[in-house]
Amino acid sequence: MxxxxxxxxxxxxxxxxxxxxxxxxxxxxxxxxxxxxxxxxxxxxxxxxxxxxxxxxxxxxxxxxxxxxxxVGFMINEIKSNGTLGFDTVGGINESVMAGRRVSVLGEGGLMTGIIASKAIHHKDKKEREKAVKTEKLYIDIGAADGDEAKKYVSVGDFAVFDSPFYTFGEGLVKAxxxxxxxxxxxxxxxxxxxxxxxxxxxxxxxxxxxxxxxxxxxxxxxxxxxxxxxxxxxxxxxxxxxxxxxxxxxxxxxxxxxxxxxxxxxxxxxxxxxxxxxxxxxxxxxxxxxxxxxxxxxxxxxxxxxxxxxxxxxxxxxxxxxxxxxxxxxxxxxxxxxxxxxxxxxxxxxxxxxx
Amino acid sequence: MNKNKLKEFIFSLCSVMSVSGFEKRAEKPITELTAGMFDSTLTDAVGNRIFIKKCGKQNAPRVLIDAHLDEIGMIVTEVCKGGFLRIANLGGIDVSIMQAADVIVYGEKPLRGVIASTPPHLKKDDKLPAFSELLVDTGLSEDTLKELVDVGTPVGFAPIYGELLNGRLIGKSFDDKACAACALLAIAETPGEELAADVYVMLSATEETNRLGGVAAGAFRCDPDYAMVIDVNLARVPDTKDYETVEMDKGISISLSAATDRRLSMATAELCRRKDIPFSLIAAPSSTGTNATTVNLVGLGIPTVDVGLPLACMHTYNEVISMTDAMSLARLVREFVCSKEIAAEMTREEVSLI
Structure with a gap:
């Protein structure tokens, strides 16, 4: 190899x-x-x-x-009634690299895809656009219709990590x-x-x-x-x-x-x-x-x-x-x-x- | 319509790079993707792409279906020391999602890049950089980079598609090529004799950067009797107001606005009711925030309805749409262009002013 x-x-x-x-x-x-x-x-x-x-x-x-x-990764700390997941970080991660990212959540049935989301830029005022969104305002969206559906897949205490492809690029560099x-x-x-x-x-x-x-x-x-x-x-x-x-x-x-x-x-x-x-x-x-x-x-x-x-x-x-x-x-x-x-x-x- | 076929077509069309202002670069891949689907197709000077399907009747009315071709992206403003590129925002991208993003620099040959970020070990505050402070790391030496990339080169988000629960799709530029994909496939699959009008599907240019740009020229050229503008609409997520958003998985939205045609909007809603297509009405008082506002005022005026596909995480590389909603949209487009009632109501009367 x-x-x-x-x-x-x-x-x-x-x-x-x-x-x-x-x-x-x-x-x-x-x-x-x-x-x-x-x-x-x-x-x-x-x-x-x-x-x-x-x-x-x-x-x-x-x-x-x-x-x-x-x-470094994330731990789910809340399953909200709207089906989204609250989370906190495991290890030091800046809020500026979280919003918008794809993550893998390890639930009961294995790995599933989610997105760290917040409201769209169209709904942010000028002040909100200048600062990174706080972790407690971010949530993970796995596509669940509501809290009951989310709970079938994920529990409080489950872990997640970034989902980001490995590739080689530039002159002999790798990204992962x-x-x-x-x-x-x-x-x-x-x-x-x-x-x-x-x-x-x-x-x-x-x-x-x-x-x-x-x-x-x-x-x-x-x-x-x-x-x-x-x-x-x-x-x-x-x-x-x-x-x-x-x-x-x-x-x-x-x-x-x-x-x-x-x-x-x-x-x-x-x-x-x-x-x-x-x-x-x-x-x-x-x-x-x-x-x-x-x-x-x-x-x-x-x-x-x-x-x-x-x-x-x-x-x-x-x-x-x-x-x-x-x-x-x-x-x-x-x-x-x-x-x-x-x-x-x-x-x-x-x-x-x-x-x- | 086959759900998987539509999904694959959405992924293929959205993968094409069409950063606002660079729609011409999308011409060849889109020609390949749409081969054999339409009677004819043409392009114009501003980057619009028009697909035509005739109904075969004499003096038939014309209907325009518009979805914009361009996507949010970036443009190189400076080739910096150490192999980095400075960029500017083309369309409203939230700077908070930029750092660590995977991008592709569309120079002479496509180059991979990532947006630079500061690690927590070295970071001192939570302030976001200005867009002009962001850098694309290309991993190349300065000299090589200068040979490959000029100021003015477009940069796009990497196309990486996936799925969440409940058939939700994630990836870049569903805004608005997912809507374009629904319209193209719906019309292509409708037998010509079922059409109530000659259909012009326009993939219009420069919506994200210049709303008065592409679509006006294209609509003027098509000169339709009536039009449907399809764009994505902000989905309801935590921390948003209900009246500004539409719920995902509950169908498409129809705007009621002073800037669009109320008669056509109501007729479209009635069509949805009759054909069991889930929809919701939203109030967009003086502007729809989409091409509909512009199309309505082209030439002698074009009666226009504004239709929305709910989308979460708008203007990011992980936009979210629901396949159920996409199927509803495709069905509505088909019913709309086949509706003899709407065609009859919208066919213009020639009025002489003298």
Whole structure:
């Protein structure tokens, strides 16, 4: 399968925080030939351990590689008598990308299509036209004639996600919902495949964790890290950037096409400097394009992983992604490949170095 | 009429790009879609497309069925640094639905694009940008983009169609090509000998941007004895007033307005009653807000009835219509052009002023 196809399949799956089963099932099947013993933990994290070198050696490197399976989405909180659905967000979504969008609602009978709607522009006064419609004024229309009909299909507490097609466009870019963080999941799968094909030289336990519930506050990775107790963690993510016309260079964070983003600091973590240096050095040595994150913003699973137990040396490698948490996230396949390759090179390097 | 056939025809016709002012670009695909359906067809200088079906009688009256061809869209105003396009609004698009929308830039070859947005991690307030601040991300380098796209290029919403419960259809530009599809298919399927008049179906240009534009020239040319203008009408949704809207799945609407012909409007309502076609009457005091207001005043004056298809989420890429209502509309169009009573009542008397 091509990388694009793998990312398309992962992004198209339904998986808001708390309902990651479909994504996890897809991944488990995808890695079944590499790691048939992948297991779910109590939280729903999918963990696949690959052991290399002398398994009885005392000084083995234990590395946790993590990417989250969940995406931002919605939860139905009201079935109205007119048949429309009230909802709230699961994870951070701007109101400015909600109105008018198509969504998939996972009801009793499976996935169904709906539209996040409000009244038409013809019924809005001047003031109403200047501001995004508040979430509580928006509703999901599934076409139900009334509340009784809607209740046959949907219940309070059901989830929904954006329904937005994947496509490649421009010069090597992809557009999809949920690139955050299905791209990271894809990079983990392809790294596992690469290590299987050409095992690293050294005594290494590579623990690949596909985590849950990152979007609501980094919760799944906490349990996974506690169980694994790694020496080192590599978090594969996407990072929100704004490299677009009209944004001052200082606020752009990073650039699409500029390579994998290595974070020094964000709002949840100050990263392990020797690991950051190793990542940047390896990038140079191996000809992998990398850039340093230029703005203190966002956060990811690293925030909880690095504080686990006695502390974990952590690095985050992110694909710079435009319009994060919208139905139309945009990233470059070249940056994705840089992320995957750099992750692989770090794994190969850390098991043969005493430095870290 | 077969429901699935009409649905597929609606999807096909609405998929065609006909951004207001660029109706000429729709000429070829529409010719392909309507091949063999009419006796003859013609286009004019402003982008109207007229389909003609004769009833075969001598000195037959002429009836015009109008639905506008153009759709809301955008036009490129600037090719910006970094491979982005600045755009302007062609027709009233609500800026609140723009960010993260899938669009197609209709340059030399169609290019995919998405409207840029600011992620929550970097956003500071809930103010919407002005339309002129929106950018289309084409994913192309500046140099490549400059070669492929000029200022003035049309941009349209991507045609992605689907269905909700109860046979409701969702997608772009049902306003007004869904109505056009109902009219075209209804007339094409009516045997010529059943027609009470020679029928001119007009897909008129530039309704969304310039209501006095396309339709007046086309109606002048057709010179009909009477006319029906079909456009979408705002469906009742939460937070709207009942008197301004029509209920979905309850049939079509007929406007009563000082700007249209009351006799013809009442006759059309009576026809609906007789033929069991669900409808509702709505009051549109001094303007219908559609082409009907214009058509009524063309030439010597054309008695016009304004008919509406209920539509929710108007002027978005996910407009919603009901297949049940679309079927009602198609039936009404057929009954209207076959009604000998209406044709007799509307046939004009030649009056000499001297």
């Amino acid at each position: 091509t990388s694009e196809k793998l990312i398309e399949r992962l992004c198209s799956a339904f998986g808001p925080s708390g309902r990651e089963e479909a994504v996890a099932g897809l991944i488990k099947k995808e890695i079944s030939d590499i790691c048939p013993n992948a297991v779910y933990d109590r939280m729903g994290n999918l963990i696949a351990v690959m052991r290399f070198g002398d398994t009885s050696a005392e000084k083995r490197k234990r590395v946790m590689i993590s990417a989250h399976m969940d995406e 919902k949920a690139l955050d963080d299905r791209m990271g999941c894809a990079a983990m799968i392809q790294t596992m495949r690469a290590l299987k094909k050409q095992p690293p030289e050294g005594d290494l336990d590579a623990c690949f964790c596909f985590t849950v519930r990152e979007e609501i506050g980094l919760s799944g990775a906490k349990a996974a890290a506690y169980r694994i107790k790694p020496d080192i963690a590599i978090v594969l993510e996407t990072t929100a950037i704004a490299d677009i016309e009209g944004v001052d260079p200082s606020g752009r964070v990073a650039d699409v096409g500029g390579g994998v983003v290595v974070s020094v600091m964000d709002r949840s973590t100050i990263y392990c400097r020797p690991l950051v240096d190793l990542a940047l050095r390896l990038g140079k040595q191996k000809g992998i394009k990398a850039q340093v994150k230029r703005y203190v913003s966002g956060g990811n699973d690293a925030g909880t992983i690095h504080k686990t137990g006695e502390g974990v040396k952590t690095v985050a490698l992110s694909v710079p992604t435009r319009y994060l948490h919208s139905p139309a996230c945009v990233a470059s396949m070249e940056d994705y490949h840089s992320q995957q390759r750099l992750c692989e090179e770090i794994l190969r390097a850390v098991c043969s170095t005493e430095e870290i």
